[in-house]
Amino acid sequence: FFGIRARAPYEKVLAARKMPGAVWFPGAELNYAEHALSRRDDHVAIVSESELRPRMGMTYAELYRQVASFAAGLRAMGVEKGDRVVSLMPNVPETVVASLATASIGAIWSACSPEFGTRSVIERFRQIEPKVLVAIDGYRYRGKDFDKRDAVRELERNLPTLEATVVLPYLSDSPDLSALSLPILWDDVPVDSGDIDFEPVPFNHPLWVLYSSGTTGLPKPIVHGHGNVLLEHLKTLALHMDLGENDKFFWYTTTGWMMWNFLIGGLLIDATVQLYDGDPSYPDLNRLWSFAHDTGTTYFGTSAPFIHGCLKEGLRPKEAFDLSAIRGVGSTGAPLSPEGFVWVYENVNDDLLLGSFSGGTDVCTGFVGPSPLLPVHAGEIQCSCLGAKVEAFDENGNSVTNEVGELVLTEPLVSMPLFFWNDEDGTRFRESYFDMYEGVWRHGDWVEVTDRGTFVISGRSDSTLKRSGIRMGTSDYYRVIEDMDEVVDSLVVDTSGIGDAGSLLLFLVMNEGFTLDDDLRKAIALRCRTELSPRWPPDEIHVIEEVPRTLNGKKVEVPVKRILSGQDAEKAVSMDAMVNPESLRFFIQLAESRM
Incomplete structure (x- = not known):
């Protein structure tokens, strides 16, 4: 159905039906980036805009060319399969290029967004011992410029495994990089105009490392696999969200949030992925609605706090902008209130699918989410996502309906983490998800499963x-x-x-x-x-x-x-x-x- 291309066939779907320890599609070899770049024509792949740059577009053909060039550059820097490439980059096309180039050669991508504090970035990247850093000189947010060159210098000093730092001039056309020890300008990365030699990797080969919030301890480095993410995102984007090649897919996110990784998954279904870098409320909360109007967005992804903020401000964007192209709105990050649902239908478009998601960085997807085949009930999430056996457990481990319980998964989900980096015996992994119920994933959210099969997340x-x-x-x-x-x-x-x-x-x-x-x-x-x-x-x-x-x-x-x-x-x-x-x-x- 999705045309997945495996260089080697799988031996079985699920080698061991247990948690933790499930192994999906052993024997299969493929590459996530090869699927994201399967289209190579003049169809628009990316539309981007930021507080520093005007709107621009990039075709699938141009995206492929740039990824091929950067992949060759990474190989010239000595990056090999399994090496880590880390990023301190904003939500711009070059970040997509670098991430796909990394994946194409079997290396492992990991990102923090530029607004992260330097110590916070070091705490994350030092755990995975990167070989190459891709960074910017600075960025603009809410009309204010932020110079990141000192932060990049500190990263070089505190990441002893680094062998090169690729710098994208973003805040300045010609930044002074004399204080850096390993700088290579983006345009000086070795160029190769040939085709990409996609590295075939096992289904469960690491694709990227995401991080937990780290608010209460050292951030957990969560490892996701090529095939795992590929299947999960194809399923969610095409089936749950009903997206395809004619869609213009937007989700407001930074590169440090899992929704960025989810957003670039739009390339897997040949959609046009829309990027915006900057403050979503600058100069006011109409900024993103204006962007959607100008670019013809068909799927508008955001957070529940943004929708609640628009409601609180009394915004009526459909009166100020033509939002008739929007046929889907996605909300995540926090539970969306019934009033938030009503606001979207009354003030954005009354003929769309409002899809509230709940999931996490841990799985880079939603456990529960929308369906174009089911009715929408205000304040409720329509269904469990395909392949996610979601239940509510009471304190005794009994499945309950119509009452609040612990959100659990009682069967393996394909995009569960492969492991945590540097967690050799799996202790930290087990303590994070399997400490309450034996062999059952406990996510840490309260959920009510209604008798009609919908879900209400309570925090x-x-x-x-x-x-x-x-x-x-x-x-x-x-x-x-x-x-x-x-x-x-x-x-x-x-x-x-x-x-x-x-x-x-x-x-x-x-x-x-x-x-x-x-x-x-x-x-x-x-x-x-x-x-x-x-x-x-x-x-x-x-x-x-x-x-x-x-x-x-x-x-x-x-x-x-x-x-x-x-x-x-x-x-x-x-x-x-x-x-x-x-x-x-x-x-x-x-x-x-x-x-």
Whole structure:
């Protein structure tokens, strides 16, 4: 159906039906990049735009030519099958070229986006001992320029296995690279105009290394395989999202989020992949809707916080832009509220498939997601994805329906990690997913499986709110609180189990012109009682300037809980894994005041 080309046939589909330890399609040899570059004509492969560059397009023929050239350059630098090539690059076509070139020769790709702190990048890349670094001189975000040359120099100093640093002039046409020890300008990489000699690799050969957030410890280097990702992304893009060669596929992402790897999977189905590098809310929240209008986007991928932000701002993009080409909207990163669903259909396009996904970096896909064959219910995810045996388990390991339980997979999924890098005996891998239920993948999310087969994600199970034995996910709380006009953003933490009977602490970012007075406190308590339950009014409410978030925009709940328990902030959270580490100062001071 998908025309997958294997250089050697597989012996069986699943060699061992167990977790961990499942081995898919032993004997098969193929190459992910060969499938991404199977089209080589004038069909547009990439459309890109950034705060530094005007919109540009690249055909499949040109993409193939550039990948061939860069692959030859990597070989000239001594890169071989199994070597690691790492990237500190923005969401631009050159990053796609470098990643596919790396995969084409059987080397292993790994990326951090430029906004990552230098120490955070070193913590990730040092674990996998790279041979080549691909980087930029700087970038622009929200209209401000950021010079990354010092960061690149620090990477060279702290990654002793590096043999070359390829630098793309992005912020400047001719950057001064004299402080670097191994620089090669992008345009000086050796050129070869011939065809790509795609390296056939085993189905389970490492394709790329992704990383966990690292907010509570050293980031986990998660290894995914060529064939595993190929099958998973073909299935999800073509069958669950109904995408094909006539689609213009956009997802707002940075190169440090798994959605970037998912986005370039659009090349596997001959779609036009759309890249945007910059702040999605600069100069305002209409920026991406304007991009979709200008480029004729047919599938608009984003995050639930972005949709909720548009809702909160009262945006009506379909009145300002022609969005009639959009036939699918994807949402991930956090649970999408019922109000978010309604907003999309009323303000983007009433004739589209709104696909809410829940999955993770761990599998580089969704466990649950959309289907073009099923109805959409507001606040619910339509189905489990093909090949994903998703269930909700109670504390005794029983599968439950119509009640919240741990999200688990009871059968192997093809895109589960091959392993964690440098985890020789698999201890860290087993502790991450298989510590609660023997032979069953526990993902760490709360989920309810409804009797009609849909799914409702309630947030992370390690940040659960508990009252009188009743559990609730934080997403339900945020939906009620952030629907209030007075509130821009919020964070809720349950302190039970950290030395006292437990308090429910609510932290608010106030909207301009509003203050936290007695009337608002009473209104919040009343709303929690009526829309959640009488158990859920907060014990304390505090005003903060901003909610702590990871580099991927997720709320930092568990580390804040640890800080409030008295744990040192440096041990509770990796500051370099946060976009706004200064936001933790309030919580540190609050914890100190309670001692």
